[in-house]
Amino acid sequence: MRKLFPADDLARDERFVRQTQEARIADPRRARVAEANAKRLTPDLPNGPDRARALMHGIFVGEVQALEGAGRTCFDFETGGGADDVPFELKLDMARQCWDEARHCEISVKLGDHMGTELGEYTENTTLYEAACNPDPVLRLTGVNRALEGLAIDVFNTMREFGDASGDPVLEFCEDWMLADEVTHVKMGSDWLRRLTDGDKARLDRALEFQRVVDKLFSFNGFRGDDDESPIQLTRRFREMAGFTPEEIDEIAEMSRQSRSEVPA
C-alpha cells in the first residue's frame, strides 16, 4: 500500500462532487458568498435551517476526511524515535481517533437524514485531507489536530447552540457528544506537539507556522471568529481545555478579523 496518499485518489462514489480550492477562489461571487454567510448562524434567520443543513453536510465530509487523515497517520510513518518516525503511542492515539471519526461519520449521516439532506447534496472540498498529507508527522499533527480539529470544536459548538436555540434535542445532544471527542483530539495534538518538539525549537516553530497557515485557510472571509457576528464562533473555553493558550486563541481571532477585512468588495 502506498504512503502519502494524494487527495485526488480518495475513494468516493458518484454521489460526491469535488470543488477545488482554486475553483472556490476563482468564483467571482466570492464577496457575495462572504456577505451571505456574514451573520451568526441562528435559527431565526430566514435561511437558518438551510444554512445549518449545508454546514452539517460540510461536517459530514470533514469527518470522512478526518477519518482518512488519521488512518493515514497510523500507516504513513514508521514506529521509532527518528525525525521521520512516530512513537507507537501516537499511532494508538490516531487509531482511537479513527474510531471516533468513524462514529462521527455515522452520527453525521443520521443528522443529515434528520435535517433532510442527501449524501453528496453539497460540493466537497478536500482541503482538510490535504492538510493531513504533510510528510512531517509533527506538522501533520499540528495542522490536523490543532488547526482543523480546533475548527471542529468551534463548528460543533455553534451547531450545538443552534440545536439548543431551535429546541432540537437530536442536533443539540449529537453535537455535544462529538464536541467532547474533538476536545480530546485537539488535546492529543497539543500534547504530541509538545513531546515531539521537546528540545527542538526550530521544528516547533515550523509546526506552529504550518498551523497558522491552516488556520488562516479555514478562517476564510472571517467565517470563524470571536466577533458576535461571526457565523462560526471561536470557542475559547473548549480550546483552553484542549491545550490552547489565551494568546494562541487571540491570534486566531485576529487572523479571522484580518481575513474578513481582506475580502474583495
Next chain:
Amino acid sequence: MAMVTVEPTTFSVVFFDASVICDWARDVADRLGFDGEEVHIVIDETSPLARWHIAGDRPVRLLVDGGAFEDTRRPREMAERRTRDVVGRALLRVLDRRGDGFVDAPPDDELTLAHAVAWDVYVVGRLARRFEHNGQRQRRLYQFRNRHGFSDAADAAFDRIWSADDLDWAALIAISDGARAVVTE
C-alpha cells in the same frame, strides 16, 4: 403554452443557459395551468443566495437570486431540480393568491417565518403529488419543525398541511398557530 422569458439571455458570472431554464420553467408553468400567460424570470447572476420574490402577478414576474437555480454540488452550474422547485413554488403561490381563499394573506414580505414555512409546505406537498417527486419532504419537515417546534404536535400539523389540497389562508394559519401554541405553552 406559457410564454416564458428569462433575463439575462446570456450569463457571464455563472454557467447558466437561459433557453434551458426557459424550457424547464415553461414545462412547470404549463403543468400548473399557466397556458397562454406570460411568465418573466429575472435572475441576479451575481448573487449566490437562494432568495426569490414574486414581483408581479399578471404577467407573472419572478425575481430570482442565481443561487436559487444553482447546483449545490457544482457551484455556478444550474440545476434542473432546484429550478423546477423554485418556479413551481412561486407559481403555485401565485395561483393560491388569485383564488378567494387567500385574499386575506399578507404580502410575502410581511409573512411571519412560521406562516411562510407553513404555506411553503402546503405548496410543496401539492407539487410533490402533482409532479410525482418526494419534494424533499424531510427537508421541509425540518424547516417546519424549526418554526413550529420539535414536537409531536408540530409533526402532526406538518402532515395535515403536507397532505392537504384544499386549505385556505385561515385554515392554514390555524394549523400553524395551533402547533406553535404547544411550544409556547
